[in-house]
Amino acid sequence: MDGLGLDRLRRPRPRIPRPGDFLVASPSLQDPNFRRTLIYMLQHDEEGSAGVVVNRSSDISSLDLDIPGWALAARVRDGGPVATNSILALAEDPDVVRLPDELGGPGVRLVDLEKDDEPDSSERLQIFVGYAGWGAGQLVSEISRDDWHVVTGQPHDLFSPEPEVLWSQVLRRQPDPTRLWSTLPELPATN
Secondary structure, eight states: OOSSSTHHHHSOOOOOOOTTOEEEEOTTOOOTTTTTOEEEEEEEETTEEEEEEOSOBOSSOGGGSSOTTTGGGEEEEEOOSEEEEEEEEEEEOTTOOOOTTSSSOTTEEEEOTTTSOOOOTTOOEEEEEEEEEEETTHHHHHHHTTSEEEEOOOHHHHTOSOGGGHHHHHHHTSOTTGGGGGGSOSSGGGO
16 A cells, blocks of 8 residues: 555456356466356345356266257356256347346346247257355455456357357457456466
8 A cells, every 4th residue: 555545546446246247267266166267147146146157168968968959959068166966048138138136137048948948040048057156245355356357248258159268258358457368378387
């Protein structure tokens, strides 16, 4: 602290995530569950937060899941380390506008794979095995520690056919200095 409060001018107050935002893992975050991840926020309130990792493909095929009619329409991603025996499905829907107490963000809807009709051929669907979750205040603390950077979500990122490059792609759209994270090698020690 410089005594004049100038350090607050250099570092803006961390943004609190909203459903539909993305969390971009800081390069310094070394937790193997979240290293270089991009998380789509489903929920954030005083009770806790939940989202799904969008940039990790799963070893599970949609054909292996018990989701008749939906299997061919969907790609499967590892959604996170919580409840890895459960699945969650999101579909692109430009007509959806979310209310504050609903899961997800604008342009995306939660799909009930047991009740909803089969998808039409133009519908983009993403299935997640597991999710990422935080207790009350935990995510805000991690954001304040610079473990995560909150960015405005773009629904097309959620359905990208190349999830492995999303972390860098989303970072490149951000202003400096955050954009520079995208240029860091995955293993700096081998650079």
